[in-house]
Amino acid sequence: MRKTLMAAALTSALSTGVAAAADTPLGLVIHGGAGTIERANLSPEQEQAYHDGLRLALEQGYAILQAGGSSLDAAIKAVTILEDNPLFNAGKGAVYTWDERHELDASIMDGATLNAGAVAGVSTVKNPILLAHKVMTESVHVMLSGAGAEHFAAEKGLEQVDNSYFNTEFRYEALKRMKAAEGAVPHQAAVVRDPNWQMGTVGAVAIDSQGNLAAATSTGGMTGKRYGRIGDAPIIGAGNYADNSSCAVSATGHGEYFIRYQVASDICARVKYQGVSAKAAADTVIQDVLLPVGGTGGVIVVDAKGELSWSFNTPGMYRGKIGSNQPALTAIFADD
């Protein structure tokens, strides 16, 4: 079946004049956040639940690639599934703001055209990645925020939910623990917090039968966030970048560092201008640039040749990959 569909994709590509890369392997890499994820803190049942959630996203995203679908559609499918899974900090299961609500961010980028879409601070759109995609495809803008973004979502008929849809008991407990840890002083913008309160994002990068790359990222942001804080997930170049001439990257980590160091686009720039591999560029940025300054987190990467990789400087990152040349693999800890 795979061969037939590849042939069909090739025919379709040739008939439209697009140069098909018939020998490009298909591939999909996903992540569900990086941080202090340690065996001692996860029960075997919890571990299994994370593996199951990652595998479902991998398999359903990859099915789209196998059927000749685009890397964009595959990345969106994988991220939508992770958004719908309450275990991950995006969509259902998003962390709580200081005011005990949820404000969601997402972004998407098409490596073939460098088109991009992003939304920040939305609170009633069930799947923020679908809204980011609508911003990319049905608006002349790249980034919409807050109530304006929700107005656009309503115009486009996206599924809207009450903010309480995103509630989960374990995230509410996390907010209460965080508030207790900060004592009587409410979170202030100058307080440096445990980096683990600042992390948790989902993302996907993919390469399709046309050799096109795509990246998608979605998050609930940081526990207890205030001040309309925007992290790296909706910032094109920080939490997300895709360019067929280099690579596609989705990031997760301490967002402020990922913005300042332009993590996603710097990895692509190193591939493009230094001629290094995407894996080498990712390792350099994550391990040699970010780690020494305290920028914790990780990235998933796919390059134009279809190499699938990741790099992270935390004890764990929920992650998985699958491709033409490799079966589905899911992993959690650094030594997995």
Place this chain on the structure above:
Amino acid sequence: MRKTLMAAALTSALSTGVAAAADTPLGLVIHGGAGTIERANLSPEQEQAYHDGLRLALEQGYAILQAGGSSLDAAIKAVTILEDNPLFNAGKGAVYTWDERHELDASIMDGATLNAGAVAGVSTVKNPILLAHKVMTESVHVMLSGAGAEHFAAEKGLEQVDNSYFNTEFRYEALKRMKAAEGAVPHQAAVVRDPNWQMGTVGAVAIDSQGNLAAATSTGGMTGKRYGRIGDAPIIGAGNYADNSSCAVSATGHGEYFIRYQVASDICARVKYQGVSAKAAADTVIQDVLLPVGGTGGVIVVDAKGELSWSFNTPGMYRGKIGSNQPALTAIFADD
């Protein structure tokens, strides 16, 4: 006087163990927006008013550098003066949103530390660049937005004004013309508009006696904007980047392209990884990358050696520069 102050700065630098670059020329470059700026549309009096506004910002910013002050303080001073000048689309004189209000964005970056601060969608802070600076220096965050950013501004005691402070008659007329041009159909996110409605930003880049670079950018955004649209001005890497190891850039133009093409950080990446000059990198990105895809606008740049330059692909850009080796120069049209 200059020599005495340089000597004082040198002594101070040596006493604190900072390596002073005593032979680095001081420099400041500013812009007040790029677009279809043509002689036929400006009276001699208007031309003079723009030159005067640019010169005031240059001189007051440069005085800080001459007194041994930092590139950050010089850039902030220049941008504050442009924000206060109603001729430019930032602070007082900001364009109107579709709802006949003003929503302001700004960002700042310190090339010595890669610290950065940005605000999006603020409506009651008199000088948004001062708020971006507070975000950089007095919060652990990089980017704050909307009401949350204003709450932070109030906590920090920044001057706040009623939104009507930003009103100007000529910007209101521009909104009415824009609405009339769009006919009975209100602005929709899918409507491609005259690029000139999307431009207008102010910015400054500087190098100080320590050889430190800084970039600052501020804007009222695009005339008639809706949907909480965020442009490139507050996006670190798009409208603003500064890194002592390469260059400092402030951009102005059709923001969506500047985000997708990572204009500011791509110029710095080319300097860093390709070894080209900042001027050459800026020309490549503005003329060879952006222009062919319709991305209109420009940038101002200063590199680590103190070379001051700009590049733009529009008929004009309000701009000026001054440095140790060059007297103040202000210009408007491409052939100035």
